[in-house]
Amino acid sequence: MTYRMKLGIALLVVGLGGVVAAQSPAKPVRIRGEIAAVTADSLTVKRRSGDTVVVTLNPELTVSAVKNVPLAEVKPNTYVGVASMAGEGNKRTAIEVLVFPEAGRGTGEGHFDWDLGNNSMMTNANVDTAVQGVNGRTLTLSYKGGTQEITVPEDAPVVTIIPATKADLVAGKKVFVVGTPTGRDDNFRANRVVVEKDGVAPPM
Incomplete structure (x- = not known):
């Protein structure tokens, strides 16, 4: 690169x-x-x-x-930026996922307000676990100061x-x-x- x-x-x-x-x-x-x-x-x-x-x-x-990336390629130790919305029970659902190249790891790390809708948030973090479920792939993300669990629907854009x-x-x-x-x-x-x-x- x-x-x-x-x-x-x-x-x-x-x-x-x-x-x-x-x-x-x-x-x-x-x-x-x-x-x-x-x-x-x-x-x-x-x-x-x-x-x-x-x-x-x-x-x-x-x-x-x-370019599009298959959701299945979002695996543990991938560094991602996930925009998400809060739903029922404050469970977060992804609007989109950006998979960062390794050169971008750690930059902009955190969980903060975003502007893709009311109460949207951006989480720049490392993927700790990625579990496939009925409604998509649920990611456990960790960053300095916290963690988030976000479900990525099968139809959510995933790009790099x-x-x-x-x-x-x-x-x-x-x-x-x-x-x-x-x-x-x-x-x-x-x-x-x-x-x-x-x-x-x-x-x-």
């Missing part, structure tokens, strides 16, 4: 963990949507909420994509990170961007973009 890819993974996990928010003058914003237009140094993104924002691409931009390039940034593709506000309305800057590739959209 190249240094650039390792750096890219670290930057993505920063976005997933929000670990730099307290150190930055502006809190990073997660942008999810579809590319409406592309220039040499910017993306216009129509967000899921319906509004449109402009993302300026920093010169050191890293572009990545994701793969390389991509700026050539993959084309109108109509879905993207996940962690952007920093520039101080201008609906305008952000980004070092990292995760883009849809081969029909697989980033589920984060």
